[in-house]
Every structure is written in structure tokens, then in C-alpha cells.
Amino acid sequence: MRPVALTVNGTRHELELEPRELLVYVLRDRLRLTGTNVGCDTSSCGSCTVLVNGESVKACTMLGVQADGTDITTIEGLATNGTMHPVQQAFHDHHALQCGYCTPGMVMAAVSLIEHGEATSEAAIREGLEGNLCRCTGYHNIVVAVQDAAATMGRAS
Amino acid sequence: MSATAEKTGYVGSPVKRREDASLLTGHGTYVDNMAPAGTVTMVVVRSPYAHARVKSVDLDAARKADGVVAAFSAADLQDDWKAAMPCAWPVTEDMKNPPHYPLTDTARYQGDGVAVVIAESRAQAKDAAELVEVDYEPLDAIVDVAHALAEGATLAHPDLGTNECYVWTLDTDATGQKLEDAEVVVTRTYYQPRLIPNAIEPRTVLAVPGPTGDLTLYAATQIPHILRLLAAATLGLSETKVRVVAPDVGGAFGSKLDVYAEDLLALALARRLDRPVKWTEERSENYVATIHGRDFVTEYTLAATKDGTITHCRARVTAAMGAYLQLVTPGIPLLGAWIYAGPYAIPNYSVEFKGAFTNTTPTDAYRGAGRPEATYVIERTMDALADELGMDKLELRRKNFIAEFPHTLASGLTVDSGDHGASLDKLLELLDLDALRAEQAKRRDNKSTKQLGVGFSTYHEMCGLAPSRILGAIRYAAGGWEQATIRYLPTGSVQVITGTSPHGQGHETAWAQIVADQLGCDIDAVEVLHGDTSISHAGLDTYGSRSLPVGGVALTFAADKVIDKARQIVAHSLEVAAEDLEYDSGTFTVKGSPDKEMTVAAAAWAAFAAHDLPDGMEPGLEATATYDPPNFSWPGGAHASVVEVDTETGDARLVRYVAVDDVGKVVNPLIVDGQVHGGITQGISTALYEEGVYDDEGNLQTANLVTYLVPSAAELPSFELGRTESPSPTNPLGVKGVGETGTIAAAPAVINSVVDALSHLGVKDIQMPATPERVWRAIQEAKA
Numbered sequence: 001m002r003p004v005a006l007t008v009n010g011t012r013h014e015l016e017l018e019p020r021e022l023l024v025y026v027l028r029d030r031l032r033l034t035g036t037n038v039g040c041d042t043s044s045c046g047s048c049t050v051l052v053n054g055e056s057v058k059a060c061t062m063l064g065v066q067a068d069g070t071d072i073t074t075i076e077g078l079a080t081n082g083t084m085h086p087v088q089q090a091f092h093d094h095h096a097l098q099c100g101y102c103t104p105g106m107v108m109a110a111v112s113l114i115e116h117g118e119a120t121s122e123a124a125i126r127e128g129l130e131g132n133l134c135r136c137t138g139y140h141n142i143v144v145a146v147q148d149a150a151a152t153m154g155r156a157s
Numbered sequence: 158m159s160a161t162a163e164k165t166g167y168v169g170s171p172v173k174r175r176e177d178a179s180l181l182t183g184h185g186t187y188v189d190n191m192a193p194a195g196t197v198t199m200v201v202v203r204s205p206y207a208h209a210r211v212k213s214v215d216l217d218a219a220r221k222a223d224g225v226v227a228a229f230s231a232a233d234l235q236d237d238w239k240a241a242m243p244c245a246w247p248v249t250e251d252m253k254n255p256p257h258y259p260l261t262d263t264a265r266y267q268g269d270g271v272a273v274v275i276a277e278s279r280a281q282a283k284d285a286a287e288l289v290e291v292d293y294e295p296l297d298a299i300v301d302v303a304h305a306l307a308e309g310a311t312l313a314h315p316d317l318g319t320n321e322c323y324v325w326t327l328d329t330d331a332t333g334q335k336l337e338d339a340e341v342v343v344t345r346t347y348y349q350p351r352l353i354p355n356a357i358e359p360r361t362v363l364a365v366p367g368p369t370g371d372l373t374l375y376a377a378t379q380i381p382h383i384l385r386l387l388a389a390a391t392l393g394l395s396e397t398k399v400r401v402v403a404p405d406v407g408g409a410f411g412s413k414l415d416v417y418a419e420d421l422l423a424l425a426l427a428r429r430l431d432r433p434v435k436w437t438e439e440r441s442e443n444y445v446a447t448i449h450g451r452d453f454v455t456e457y458t459l460a461a462t463k464d465g466t467i468t469h470c471r472a473r474v475t476a477a478m479g480a481y482l483q484l485v486t487p488g489i490p491l492l493g494a495w496i497y498a499g500p501y502a503i504p505n506y507s508v509e510f511k512g513a514f515t516n517t518t519p520t521d522a523y524r525g526a527g528r529p530e531a532t533y534v535i536e537r538t539m540d541a542l543a544d545e546l547g548m549d550k551l552e553l554r555r556k557n558f559i560a561e562f563p564h565t566l567a568s569g570l571t572v573d574s575g576d577h578g579a580s581l582d583k584l585l586e587l588l589d590l591d592a593l594r595a596e597q598a599k600r601r602d603n604k605s606t607k608q609l610g611v612g613f614s615t616y617h618e619m620c621g622l623a624p625s626r627i628l629g630a631i632r633y634a635a636g637g638w639e640q641a642t643i644r645y646l647p648t649g650s651v652q653v654i655t656g657t658s659p660h661g662q663g664h665e666t667a668w669a670q671i672v673a674d675q676l677g678c679d680i681d682a683v684e685v686l687h688g689d690t691s692i693s694h695a696g697l698d699t700y701g702s703r704s705l706p707v708g709g710v711a712l713t714f715a716a717d718k719v720i721d722k723a724r725q726i727v728a729h730s731l732e733v734a735a736e737d738l739e740y741d742s743g744t745f746t747v748k749g750s751p752d753k754e755m756t757v758a759a760a761a762w763a764a765f766a767a768h769d770l771p772d773g774m775e776p777g778l779e780a781t782a783t784y785d786p787p788n789f790s791w792p793g794g795a796h797a798s799v800v801e802v803d804t805e806t807g808d809a810r811l812v813r814y815v816a817v818d819d820v821g822k823v824v825n826p827l828i829v830d831g832q833v834h835g836g837i838t839q840g841i842s843t844a845l846y847e848e849g850v851y852d853d854e855g856n857l858q859t860a861n862l863v864t865y866l867v868p869s870a871a872e873l874p875s876f877e878l879g880r881t882e883s884p885s886p887t888n889p890l891g892v893k894g895v896g897e898t899g900t901i902a903a904a905p906a907v908i909n910s911v912v913d914a915l916s917h918l919g920v921k922d923i924q925m926p927a928t929p930e931r932v933w934r935a936i937q938e939a940k941a
Contacts, residue, residue, distance in 0.1 A: 018280075020280075025279075028190075029192075029279075032192075033183070034183070034185075034187075034189075034190035035182070035183015035184065035185070036183070037185075037187065037189075037357075037358070037407070038189070038359075038437075039357045039358065039359070039407075039440065040440035040861070040862050041439045041440045041441050041861070042440065042441070042861050042862050042863045044440075044861070044862035044863055044867075045357060045440070045862060047357060074183065075181075075182065075183035076182065076183040076184075078182070079182055084178075084181065084182070088181045088182065091177070091181055092173055092174070092177040092178070092181060093173065095173070095174065095827045095828065095830070095831045097177060097180055097181065098408075098661035098662070098663070098831060098835065099356075099357070099358065099405075099406065099407045099408040099409075099660055099661030100176070100177075100180030100181070100185050100405065100407065100661070101185070101187065101356075101357045101358040101407025101408060102357045102407075103180055103181060104181075104183050107181065122875065125870070126869075126870040126871045126873070127871050129869065129870045129871075130869045130870065130871040131869070132869070132870075133355075133357060133862070133867050133869060134357065134870075135355055135356060135357050135408050135410065135835070135867070136408055136661050136831075136835045137831060137834055137835055137838075138834035138835045138836075138837055138838030138873065138876065138899075139834075139838070139869075139870035139873055140834040140873075140875050140876050141830075141831060141834065142870065143870060143875060144875075
């Protein structure tokens with residue numbers, strides 16, 4: 001067991017972790033932040049995407065011990081005072097989710113893409129979300145929502 | 158016929174989904190998010206061989222491992238099963254259905270379960286499963302459906318003496334003319350690649366034992382009602398002792414329309430151990446342990462006169478069942494059996510299906526189930542026939558379209574409504590075909606390495622499962638009705654209980670739209686409950702694009718009953734005759750006395766207080782309707798794919814995809830468009846990307862998301878959608894199903910476009926998926 005301290009959605013946690021524990025299971029099982037979903041075991045689907053020090057990371061590709069000292073934002077930490085983040089709002093407005101399982105990862109990846117100023121065109125958004133799979137929507141409305149959110153956030157170009 | 162359902166208000170509007178808020182903020186209730194105190198984790202030990210006898214299972218080391226609660230082999234649990242795993246669709250009287258159980262002592266496909274380990278934590282269960290020693294005697298395997306029925310083929314079940322599961326036929330002979338004597342006959346053979354569903358939420362179950370021998374199964378399922386019935390039967394329990402809850406379910410597409418070994422194992426072990434037992438499928442496990450789709454070989458023939466009047470269609474299909482029959486495995490081809498003439502009026506009709514066992518993961522319902530397979534061979538062969546006739550491909554289609562509705566198909570069913578010419582006209586408006594053909598000609602002239610192709614698919618399909626009598630006639634075990642209850646609460650809130658079980662389709666929103674319009678109330682006053690057999694007692698769940706045309710329509714009949722009872726209460730209160738009341742959007746007024754009125758909500762309070770109800774009337778304002786549809790649902794439409802093919806690399810990339818669908822009246826255009834987008838994507842992906850591949854020994858070569866290509870946003874364009882609207886005359890809402898239309902229509906349109914891009918080079922066919930290698934080889938072979 002290794003001592004690890006990490007901040008998740010503004011709350012500091014001190015944990016004793018097995019070295020093999022993946023960050024996604026630290027979030028889900030230890031902190032009971034179950035909004036971050038697990039969709040695969042090959043780091044392919046992106047359902048578990050979170051922000052680690054502001055960078056989008058598939059939480060199944062990182063060990064909990066590697067996250068020592070980091071500041072993590074999960075889907076639960078995105079809305080502020082009950083108001084949805086512009087990306088969440090745009091997903092709602094444009095029906096960019098159906099079953100909702102890929103949605104937390106897709107939203108976090110989109111937030112990162114927009115904040116990095118990379119959501120500049122339809123093609124750039126499609127390339128930028130390449131690591132996040134959705135089986136319901138065909139991505140059409142996801143792309144529309146990300147374009148809209150980028151405009152709302154003043155990061156469309 | 159409902160007097161009120163035609164009113165517009167919420168119905169027809171793009172109401173944003175009420176489901177979204179919790180899903181967008183990380184508060185989904187997916188089963189893996191649940192962890193009641195004392196939960197133990199189950200891991201299944203699976204055969205690495207496609208066909209093997211299990212000589213021994215040594216569980217000693219696993220049982221001694223840290224945190225392990227128990228471990229069992231097939232023999233240990235055999236007495237837990239009171240029946241074999243269920244197949245609900247014995248399509249013929251003599252169909253072969255070798256019994257199978259949740260664990261086996263003879264593995265018949267790679268991934269067949271041979272043992273389970275239960276431990277306090279997931280990590281401990283996985284570690285201990287590694288310690289289970291299984292001694293296998295590998296046996297020869299049959300993998301390829303195209304050879305499974307050949308003389309001398311290796312047998313998946315040697316005891317049966319054959320791989321043939323059944324033969325099912327449907328023949329009509331309207332004109333007495335033989336197909337072979339027709340002026341033009343075109344026969345083509347096609348293979349439908351095996352598809353692996355990949356709902357992004359893997360399957361998960363959590364079985365929780367109760368204090369009185371009862372069990373609650375939380376399951377990522379699309380069929381809580383059917384699962385309760387069949388789980389109880391398999392475990393030898395009364396249905397009253399099994400409750401099934403389907404909370405938020407992360408996609409299904411047919412892959413969660415089944416009674417799976419793990420559902421039964423979790424229940425049996427929760428009962429044995431008296432602890433909550435959870436099993437969460439890993440993605441790579443999902444590739445072998447969850448049903449697959451397609452894997453059909455079809456020889457398809459169209460016969461026509463020289464002027465392009467099609468006289469005959471004939472399909473000869475061999476469909477892979479996989480190793481066992483799951484819930485509706487043998488019936489999947491039959492879901493397309495009546496539509497092998499497409500949206501065309503073809504008088505002579507012949508379909509033959511042969512089911513074949515192979516040592517592969519069982520197949521079952523997947524996204525379109527039977528109808529994509531039919532539509533693909535029809536629409537590919539329509540193009541081939543047009544070439545043979547020297548006729549324009551769209552002209553051939555128009556000439557043979559079903560022209561008048563209702564139309565009784567040669568196959569025997571009746572299509573209620575449609576207008577294929579209108580759909581095609583609208584498609585061409587959106588497409589600008591002349592400009593595309595000019596661009597294509599230019600690139601051909603320039604010998605460009607980026608060739609352009611345009612492909613079409615015009616289709617109809619039968620969904621909305623289904624009239625119970627027809628299901629009975631084709632030997633399906635259950636009916637196809639759906640139930641809805643509408644209950645006024647004292648203050649005027651409305652509870653709607655539906656037997657449908659959504660997993661992304663937005664029923665909570667759409668059902669509230671329908672009910673709010675009919676009862677004339679605010680949509681926010683309507684609560685929609687589903688997916689829990691202790692709340693929704695009766696229902697037949699969600700699959701086959703049935704939810705709206707069956708379950709949604711049931712709502713309108715329940716609302717009619719509520720309004721009828723309210724009318725009696727209002728008449729009594731206002732001291733007028735019930736016939737003198739007019740109902741409009743939640744309010745009754747007295748004919749000729751417009752100042753006298755009373756709302757349904759006020760009647761609901763009166764029914765609750767029950768101080769002054771008509772003599773003999775029961776208190777409460779609540780009604781249940783069970784609706785058995787008189788017909789299937791018949792959506793249709795016209796799709797076009799525009800593709801750019803790199804003749805040097807073979808890379809085929811979609812440039813545009815235009816779809817015009819006719820799904821009858823639309824309740825929520827936002828949701829309907831979303832359903833079409835998703836369906837189209839699966840069709841495109843079938844044509845260009847996805848294929849489950851086994852090697853000759855039955856090892857799945859595409860066994861995870863790295864080796865099986867599920868497309869991302871980067872592989873796809875945005876879609877251009879249009880709609881035509883032929884209301885269904887069979888239900889008061891005028892609605893049809895929409896969930897599978899895109900998947901059914903898209904694959905042939907895309908392959909037709911790839912072939913069109915290369916037709917000037919002599920390419921006539923390309924096997925799906927049209928990977929760069931296949932396209933490149935097709936070009937080289939055409940050159941040679």
C-alpha cells in the first residue's frame with residue numbers, strides 16, 4: 001500500500017492505494033464518484049475521461065499512485081452551483097446523448113478540446129474526439145453541441 | 158380511435174429530454190454504480206477453446222486465495238437449474254435445440270463458461286480466477302457458416318449428427334410462371350459479416366437476496382419483464398419471488414435482449430451465499446460472452462421482364478446460430494422473412510432459411526435483426542439488375558415501387574401506408590445528383606486517384622413487434638402487446654407506468670409528451686415510470702422498434718379510459734348528461750353552456766376524495782390499457798451515400814450521407830433524428846468498418862476494441878436528413894417505429910456507392926466491410 005494525496009473536484013483525499021489500482025477504480029470504488037464510467041479494458045473507448053491538472057486523461061490509463069499530488073476534475077465537478085457547464089448544457093440542447101454511458105467521458109474530452117482552443121472547426125472537433133466512442137448518436141449531435149459550446153465559451157476559433 | 162390524440166402541442170415538438178440532467182452530471186444509475194453492503198464479485202472462468210471437453214476443473218487453489226468466498230464448476234451447480242437456458246422461438250416443430258446451462262462441461266465456443274469464482278473484491282476474484290486449473294481436451298471446431306452444412310463438415314454438436322438447426326420456407330406462386338423462364342434473371346451471393354454489438358456499457362448484473370427467499374436482479378437489460386419470467390422458470394422459482402430492475406442502461410441494440418448465463422449465475426449464487434452478487438463484464442469478455450449479430454450467407458435472385466418489371470424474388474439463406482440457441486436466435490432470419498421483395502410489388506416470392514450451428518458465440522437480435530440482411534441483398538441486387546437491363550438504377554426502383562396502400566405483399570402481410578416515390582423525390586431534392594454526376598465524370602476523365610461514387614437504397618421494413626396472433630402463428634412463445642397505466646394523484650400530478658424499457662430512446666420524455674397532450678396538462682406534471690417489475694407489473698419491453706407503435710399507443714388508450722371515467726364524474730358534478738360534455742385538452746365544457754366547465758384534474762380530486770361519486774363508481778382516477786397492435790409497423794424511405802475512394806490505397810471515405818425516412822407521425826423530432834443518426838452510423842460501419850473474424854480453430858481474432866473497428870467521430874461525416882410522413886392508419890397516433898431504419902437502409906447504399914465509384918474500372922462487387930485492402934484488391938482484380 002502506498003499513501004497518495006489527490007484533489008478531486010476541489011476536495012482533498014488522502015488514500016492508501018495498492019500500486020496496481022487504476023485511477024478510474026480509485027474514483028469509482030474508493031471515492032464513490034461513479035459518474036466516470038468504464039467501457040473497455042484497452043483504453044479505446046474514452047468513457048472514463050477525466051481532467052488531470054486540466055489535461056484530459058483516460059482514467060484507465062493512469063495508476064492511482066501516479067495521480068499523487070494532482071488536481072482532478074470529474075463529471076461530478078463540472079457543474080457549478082447547480083448550473084450546468086456550457087458543454088453539458090449544449091449536449092442537452094442538441095440531444096447529444098442517448099443512453100448516456102459514453103457521455104461523461106465525451107463531455108470531459110470536449111471541455112478539454114474547447115479549453116485548449118482546438119474546437120475550431122467540424123473537422124477539428126471530429127479529430128479531437130477520436131478517442132471517445134459512442135454507439136448511439138452517430139456523433140452528429142455531439143459535434144453540433146461541441147461547436148455550440150465552443151461558441152458560448154468564446155473558444156470557437 | 159382516440160378523439161384527442163390528433164391534437165398538437167407537445168407531440169411533434171422537439172422537447173428536450175428530461176433524462177439528460179442526471180446523465181450529464183454523472184448521476185446515472187447504471188448497475189455497476191450500485192454497491193450494497195456485503196456485495197461480492199463474481200468472475201467467470203471461460204474456455205479458451207472453441208470446442209473442448211472439460212476433463213477436470215480444480216478449484217482448490219482458487220478457493221484458498223485471499224478474499225475468496227466460493228468457487229463452483231458446472232457439476233457443482235447443475236442442481237440449481239430446473240430448466241435449460243431458454244429459447245423462446247422454436248421456429249419449426251423439428252428445430253434442434255441442444256440444451257445448454259450457465260456453466261458447461263463441454264465448451265462449444267471460445268468464451269463458454271466453465272467455472273465461477275466469487276470473492277470479496279473484484280481484484281481478489283480476478284486473481285483467484287487465474288488459479289482455477291481446467292484440463293481441456295480440445296475438439297475439432299466448425300467456424301465458417303458457408304461450410305457448416307456441407308457433407309462431412311465438423312459438427313458443433315456431434316450428438317445431433319448435423320449442424321442443421323432448422324429449415325424454414327415461405328413460398329408463393331402468384332403467376333404460375335417459373336423464375337428460370339423469366340427474360341432476365343440475376344443471381345448474386347452475399348456474406349453478411351458477423352457484427353459485435355459493443356453497447357458502450359458492458360453487461361452488468363447485481364443479484365440481491367431478500368429475507369423471504371425472494372431475489373432482486375438489477376440488470377443492464379432491455380427486457381426486465383421477460384427476464385423475470387424466464388429467470389424464475391430456469392431457477393424453479395415463482396415469478397413472485399423474482400424482481401428485475403433495469404435502471405439506466407448504457408445502450409443495448411439487441412445485445413441486452415437475452416437471458417444470459419451470468420444473470421442466472423448471479424441469482425443462483427446470491428441464493429446460495431445469501432449475499433448480493435455482482436458481475437461486471439469486461440469489454441474483452443463482452444466480445445465472446447455477449448451475443449453477436451448477422452453471419453448470414455445469402456444467394457439472392459431477382460427475375461424481370463426486359464422492360465424492368467420484376468416478377469420474382471428468391472432468397473436462399475444460411476444463417477449462423479453460433480454454438481447454442483439464445484432467446485430468439487433462430488427467429489432472427491424470420492424478422493426479415495416477409496420483406497425480401499423490398500418496397501417493390503413483386504408477385505412471386507420464395508424464401509428459404511437454414512439455421513446452422515457453428516462453434517462461435519451465439520448470434521441473436523442485433524440492430525435491425527433480419528431486416529438489414531434482407532435489405533442489403535435486395536438493394537445490391539437491384540443495382541445489379543439495373544446494370545443487366547441497361548436501365549437507370551432509380552428508374553428500376555420507381556417502376557417497381559409499391560404504388561398503392563394498404564398493400565398486401567406477396568409474402569402475405571399488409572403494408573399499412575407509405576409513399577416511396579415521395580421519399581425518393583425528397584432525397585433527390587437534397588442530394589443534387591446532377592452536380593455529383595458531373596463531378597464524378599470529371600474525376601473519371603482526369604483519371605483522378607480520388608474517385609467519387611453515389612449509391613442508393615430504397616427500403617421498407619417491418620417492426621413494432623407485434624400482433625400476438627401473428628407471433629403465435631410463427632411459433633414465437635409470447636405475445637406482442639404492451640401495457641400502460643395512467644394514474645392521477647390527488648393534486649393533479651400524473652403517473653404513467655409503461656411496460657417498455659428504454660435504454661437511450663427517451664421514453665420518459667416522449668411518453669410524457671403524448672400523455673400531457675391528451676390529458677391537457679403541463680408536461681412537468683407527468684412522471685413516467687418503467688424498468689422495474691415491482692412498479693411496472695406487466696410489459697414486453699423494448700426491442701424491434703416496438704416501443705412507440707405499441708407501448709406509446711397503449712398510452713393513448715389508457716388516457717382514453719381515464720378521460721371516459723372523468724367524464725362520468727364531471728357529468729355527475731355538473732348535473733348534466735355525459736353526452737352533453739365536450740372534452741378538449743383537459744377540460745370538459747357543457748354544450749351550449751360554455752361557462753360551465755370542469756377539468757380532469759378536478760375530477761381526479763373528486764375521485765380521490767370520493768365524497769360524491771356516481772353510485773357504484775370506484776374511487777380513484779386510474780386506468781390500464783393493454784394494446785395488441787393489429788399490424789406490424791412499416792417505415793420506409795430512401796437513402797443516398799456519396800463516397801470518395803482512393804484508387805491507390807483503397808480507402809473509401811464517406812463524403813455525404815443523405816437520408817429521407819418516412820416513420821409516420823413524429824412525436825419528438827429531436828429524438829427521431831437522433832435515432833436515425835445512430836442507425837445510419839451502424840449501417841455505414843457495417844459497410845466500411847466492422848467485422849467479427851474467427852480463425853479456423855474458432856479463436857476470435859477481433860476480440861477487443863483495438864482489433865474490431867467501432868468508428869469514432871473522425872471516420873464519419875455529418876448527416877443530411879429529410880422526412881416524408883405517411884401516418885400509420887393502424888393506430889390513433891399515426892406513428893411507426895424508427896429505431897432501426899438507418900441500420901437497415903444504410904449498408905447497401907454505402908456499398909452501392911463504393912461500387913459506383915469504381916464501376917468504370919470494372920468493379921462489380923465488394924465484400925463488406927469494404928476495407929482498404931478489399932477495395933484495393935477489387936480494383937486490381939478488375940484490372941487483371
